[in-house]
Amino acid sequence: MSATGRLTRVPGLLYGGDYNPEQWPEEVWAEDAALMKEAGVNLVTVGVFSWARLQPGPTSWDFGWLDRLLDLLHGQGIAVDLATATASPPAWLVRAHPDVLPVRSDGVRLEFGSRQHYCPSSPVYREAAVTLARRIAERYRDHPALALWHIHNEYGDHVTECFCAESASDFRRWLRARYGSLDVLNSAWGTAFWSQRYGAWEEIEPPRDAPGPVNPTQTLDWRRFCSDALLACYQGEKDVLDEVSPGVPVTTNFMSMFKPLDYWEWASREDFVSDDAYPDPADPEAHISAAMNYDLMRSLKGGRPWLLMEQAPSAVSWRPVNVPKRPGLHRLWSLQTVARGADGVMYFQWRASRAGAEKFHSALLPHGGTSSRGWAETVRFGAELAKLGPVAGSVSEASVAIVLSWDSWWALEQEDHPSTRLDLKALVSSWYRELWLRNIAVDFVPPSADLSRYKVVLAPNLYMLRSEAAARLTRFVADGGHLACGFFSGIVDEHDHIHLGGYPAPLREALGVIVDEFWPVPDDASVPITAADNASVPVKAAADASVPVKDAADASVPVMAAADASVPVKAADDASLPVSGPGAATLWSEWLEVTTAEPVASYGAGPLAGRPAITRNAHGDGVGWYFSCHLPSALGLVLDAAGVRPVHETPAGVEATRRGRHLFLLNHADAPARVSGLSGIDLLSGATVEGELELGPLGAAVLTPASER
Numbered sequence: 001m002s003a004t005g006r007l008t009r010v011p012g013l014l015y016g017g018d019y020n021p022e023q024w025p026e027e028v029w030a031e032d033a034a035l036m037k038e039a040g041v042n043l044v045t046v047g048v049f050s051w052a053r054l055q056p057g058p059t060s061w062d063f064g065w066l067d068r069l070l071d072l073l074h075g076q077g078i079a080v081d082l083a084t085a086t087a088s089p090p091a092w093l094v095r096a097h098p099d100v101l102p103v104r105s106d107g108v109r110l111e112f113g114s115r116q117h118y119c120p121s122s123p124v125y126r127e128a129a130v131t132l133a134r135r136i137a138e139r140y141r142d143h144p145a146l147a148l149w150h151i152h153n154e155y156g157d158h159v160t161e162c163f164c165a166e167s168a169s170d171f172r173r174w175l176r177a178r179y180g181s182l183d184v185l186n187s188a189w190g191t192a193f194w195s196q197r198y199g200a201w202e203e204i205e206p207p208r209d210a211p212g213p214v215n216p217t218q219t220l221d222w223r224r225f226c227s228d229a230l231l232a233c234y235q236g237e238k239d240v241l242d243e244v245s246p247g248v249p250v251t252t253n254f255m256s257m258f259k260p261l262d263y264w265e266w267a268s269r270e271d272f273v274s275d276d277a278y279p280d281p282a283d284p285e286a287h288i289s290a291a292m293n294y295d296l297m298r299s300l301k302g303g304r305p306w307l308l309m310e311q312a313p314s315a316v317s318w319r320p321v322n323v324p325k326r327p328g329l330h331r332l333w334s335l336q337t338v339a340r341g342a343d344g345v346m347y348f349q350w351r352a353s354r355a356g357a358e359k360f361h362s363a364l365l366p367h368g369g370t371s372s373r374g375w376a377e378t379v380r381f382g383a384e385l386a387k388l389g390p391v392a393g394s395v396s397e398a399s400v401a402i403v404l405s406w407d408s409w410w411a412l413e414q415e416d417h418p419s420t421r422l423d424l425k426a427l428v429s430s431w432y433r434e435l436w437l438r439n440i441a442v443d444f445v446p447p448s449a450d451l452s453r454y455k456v457v458l459a460p461n462l463y464m465l466r467s468e469a470a471a472r473l474t475r476f477v478a479d480g481g482h483l484a485c486g487f488f489s490g491i492v493d494e495h496d497h498i499h500l501g502g503y504p505a506p507l508r509e510a511l512g513v514i515v516d517e518f519w520p521v522p523d524d525a526s527v528p529i530t531a532a533d534n535a536s537v538p539v540k541a542a543a544d545a546s547v548p549v550k551d552a553a554d555a556s557v558p559v560m561a562a563a564d565a566s567v568p569v570k571a572a573d574d575a576s577l578p579v580s581g582p583g584a585a586t587l588w589s590e591w592l593e594v595t596t597a598e599p600v601a602s603y604g605a606g607p608l609a610g611r612p613a614i615t616r617n618a619h620g621d622g623v624g625w626y627f628s629c630h631l632p633s634a635l636g637l638v639l640d641a642a643g644v645r646p647v648h649e650t651p652a653g654v655e656a657t658r659r660g661r662h663l664f665l666l667n668h669a670d671a672p673a674r675v676s677g678l679s680g681i682d683l684l685s686g687a688t689v690e691g692e693l694e695l696g697p698l699g700a701a702v703l704t705p706a707s708e709r
């Protein structure tokens with residue numbers, strides 16, 4: 001970010017998208033620039049896939065067209081997010097150096113003809129990419145249209161790993177730097193198991209297809225290495241841009257909660273975070289997972305504004321069935337990104353392609369041109385976004401944090417675990433959903449974060465936990481925080497070796513429990529959960545899963561009523577509030593012993609009947625909660641006990657978030673909704689609101705205190 005707190009020097013919020021002029025005759029460009037102006041576009045991303053056009057041969061360069069284009073855009077007052085164009089090497093490069101092409105784990109080398117066809121460890125690719133980035137930077141560093149550098153495109157898209165000989169040597173280099181000696185590596189990898197001991201570095205290979213399960217620490221290190229290998233590609237280009245064009249912010253576009261790349265590390269190398277987000281209009285809860293991704297993007301750089309670099313104005317072209325956005329949805333979902341910290345709304349892409357794999361992908365300027373519904377929305381939304389200029393640069397505050405660790409994610413989802421059904425993204429989403437339903441603001445944090453500003457820390461499934469991070473979580477509880485840990489947390493150290501002494505050994509002090517044995521729940525089965533007989537915290541009954549909770553004021557009751565295993569769990573008569581989510585625990589259960597904790601809920605049937613399922617442990621000034629089963633709806637207990645308040649109370653389906661003094665209200669329902677207790681001016685409509693406001697179906701308001709306008 002610049003010193004002013006804005007992402008770029010362009011005032012207000014950013015609006016625009018990927019612009020691929022090389023796909024069109026030059027006569028079209030003038031029309032593009034004029035229409036961009038009409039739509040309120042102030043930034044376009046240029047050159048993402050232009051390598052073959054910019055460098056038609058090993059020693060030939062063609063920048064004339066890009067000179068003319070940038071001059072034209074600048075003439076219309078449109079700034080440029082200039083790509084380094086390195087995401088797809090040209091045909092001449094891969095024919096001259098076939099080993100640039102990536103190799104799969106089964107040994108098959110992928111061919112030219114799509115995109116992102118490169119081996120991240122290829123010295124030829126890396127050198128060619130850095131040379132191209134330097135040529136572009138040297139030529140355009142002083143161009144007045146240049147606002148931002150866009151390195152590569154979606155690192156890890158299509159190809160996240162390469163198993164060629166060059167990658168194998170790079171992996172060995174990486175391992176030498178990590179472990180120093182083979183003895184240390186052998187110990188970290190546990191190679192005494194299955195006679196896997198290494199006597200020379202050259203004996204080590206990537207985890208290619210093998211007869212049976214591959215060493216889990218080798219596989220884990222491979223994932224760490226693959227993230228780092230792509231990061232080295234990024235860093236090579238970043239160093240060039242910082243040297244040649246200092247002061248111009250640099251980003252590379254992320255892919256939301258993306259498993260292959262450790263975005264904590266990646267974000268630390270960027271000037272600001274940018275993201276590509278494609279929620280599916282066919283998914284009725286897409287806006288909840290989208291909110292989670294946006295909160296993650298905001299959190300990756302400690303809450304600073306980020307940029308939505310790409311979204312689709314309507315349908316994408318890469319799902320089996322590509323459902324368009326119904327009228328109003330594009331506007332609502334775009335506002336949601338701003339509500340959760342984006343300082344700009346950008347798209348793939350400006351003008352719909354006539355040819356190629358993405359010709360059916362929606363665009364700001366559809367094939368139907370300016371008479372289409374899509375174009376009308378493009379112009380209308382551009383004008384609306386311009387009204388939200390005062391929001392730019394503002395930040396949000398949260399008293400709840402979710403711990404997310406890529407290391408733990410990679411380790412959790414390895415084979416040969418008690419259950420291979422654990423999908424971290426789904427587990428985190430299920431906890432996040434409970435916060436979203438209650439309008440509770442949340443940050444994501446890495447395990448190394450300072451937690452002192454939070455009231456509640458949630459660790460959905462923190463399988464891999466270093467001792468220092470466990471000590472930090474324990475201190476957080478002792479200092480008065482509420483820690484809620486999901487099952488199968490604190491199980492292994494950074495080498496994927498079990499923490500001995502009774503699971504979850506490094507968290508036992510904070511949680512006051514010992515897991516005697518894991519009892520994963522088979523697919524399509526569930527275990528009823530009952531209020532524990534001696535529960536000293538209020539536990540009431542759960543209700544039908546189909547009723548969403550949104551009235552967070554008294555969302556204090558989400559533990560299940562007792563029920564027979566074969567009968568669906570229903571709300572008990574005294575349930576003062578319905579909860580969403582399953583009526584019983586699925587996926588996982590545990591034989592749990594309490595040491596200092598007290599049971600809050602117990603298993604209601606089966607071999608674990610009567611044993612503790614959810615516990616609370618008073619430790620120091622705080623409480624350590626443990627969920628030995630998958631029952632996210634019970635999180636309300638923790639939030640309530642910690643006194644966490646919603647941003648604003650709203651009816652079901654209405655999302656409330658705050659950025660600085662601005663209150664965003666977004667109605668995701670297809671029916672009108674009334675929100676009360678409001679005061680301010682709606683930046684979108686200009687209306688003064690006092691007391692109640694009716695939001696139409698998919699309606700939105702952005703309220704700012706009248707004194708701030």
Ligand code: GLA
Nearest residue numbers: 153154276310316317348361
């Ligand atoms: C990604 C890519 C774009 C385009 C879009 C299509 O975001 O970065 O080049 O392929 O997907 O949705």
